[in-house]
Amino acid sequence: MKPSITLVPFAYPDYPQDVVQRFIESSSKMIGSLDVTLTVTAPVVVADDAEEVRRQIRDADSDLIVALLVTWVEAPNLVATLRDFFGRPLLLWSHTTYREGDEIITLGPIPAAGVIRETLEEMEVRFKFIYGPPDSAAVGEQIVSSARVASAVRALSRARVGLFGYASMGMYTGTFDQVKVRRLLGPEIFHFGQYFIIKAADKMKDEQVGHLVERAKSDWHLGPEVSDTNLIRTMKVYAALDHLRQEHKLDALTVKCQYEMSRLYKLAPCIPLSMLADQIPASCEGDVPLILSQLILHYLSDGQVTGYGDVHDVTEDGIIFAACGFAPLSLLDGKPEVHAHTALYEGLMTTSSFRQGPITLARLASDREGFKMHIATGQARPMPKYHEIGCPQYAGMRVILNGEVNAFMQHLASQHYAIVYGDLKEEIVELCQQLSIRPVVS
Secondary structure, eight states, X not given: OOOEEEEEEEOOTTSOHHXXXXXXXHHHHHHHTSSSEEEEOOOBOSGGGHHHHHHHHHHHOOSEEEEEEOSOOOXXXXXXXXXXXXXXXXXXXXXXXXXXTTEEEEOSHHHHHHHHHHHHHHTTOOOEEEEOOTTOHHHHHHHHHHHHHHHHHHHHHHOEEEEESOOOTTOGGGOOOHHHIIIIIOOEEEEEOTHHHHHHHHHSOGGGGHHHHHHHHHHSEEOTTOOHHHHXXXXXXXXXXXXXXXXXXXXXXXXXXXXXXXXXXXXXXXXXXXXXXXXXXXXETTOHHHHHHHHHXXXXXXXXXXXXXXXXXXXXXXXXEXXXXXXXXXXBSSSOEEEEOOSSSOSEEEOOBBOOEEEEEEEEEEETTEEEEEEEEEEEEOOOSOOOTTSOOOEEEEEEXXXXXXXXXXXXXXXXXXXXXSOOHHHHHHHHHHTTOEEEEO
């Protein structure tokens, strides 16, 4: 779904209204040409206009409100119009000047911005400020970016995240405060026991997953040790997870694999989760801050597949980033290589390298009464030969960080980091500002 924008133009009555209308129309046309859904309200020129425009903003119910300063604007008119919406994502856009022949002409929008920008800051309104004419490509890019962030904020407020089990292996950093998550970030966490997965999988007949087994044999490189029994059990767990996410309308999920499933049930859900992760954000070990980080990247990237990995080692220019069997299959370089766990756990795992390209890493963490987000960017490069003792090759990548390696390590927020392809640093920082998350960029 496209992000939605409500454009609210503000102007001054003493300027030529035909000129004002010309700039409102050119601004509307520019935004309308972007990949968004646009509503344009009537202009607010005098105080009496505010009530009707408030109604129009409410009716539109857009992700992002863009307050456009076309001319000098009296601050009380803007505050009266927008005060009811100060908790919503807000972009303040000021026009600058225009030319007629060799003359530079102003309608006074930048002086108005000086008053209004500071006024909003003193009123503790969360907003972003941009400036430039409607024919500026940079302005259009900033508007699209802010609309994507606003859409992500709204999606988070409605998101349903499934937690099967809880944080694995004593990971304090994987625990969470459910009320704080709901209050400050938006998602609701639905808590299930892993037995929901086991019971649903065990009820299935082999023939119900036969098509999945055949597809795996066709699409994957299977190690010689991988048996039909391995594949059938794996596909039953995948089908169970897929059924549960549809039944409970889950937008993301995480499973505590260690040790109830990986040892007692004798099937670590690495491959089922790797398959599911191509449909919704999914990950292992019951790490809620991780799955929330993945969900944020998913929404900010317009629904791209997100993965995760452990920070396993430090190199001169980056890190070795890998998981012990999980990787979204669509993010791998070539056909998935699938083998059986040989130590520590039972079940199947992928051993492939991720594809190369620019990536963003992010990790949400608790920060006293709120949250912080550690953010980094870099380049994904092929995974070296790397594994835990006694285990097969790990799925992962070598990351060449854009920032200082030691700066990244000094802010290490856990072993698990979410990843998405592309550079989303600026969008994440803006989302952090919207949700009062402290951004930590390295």
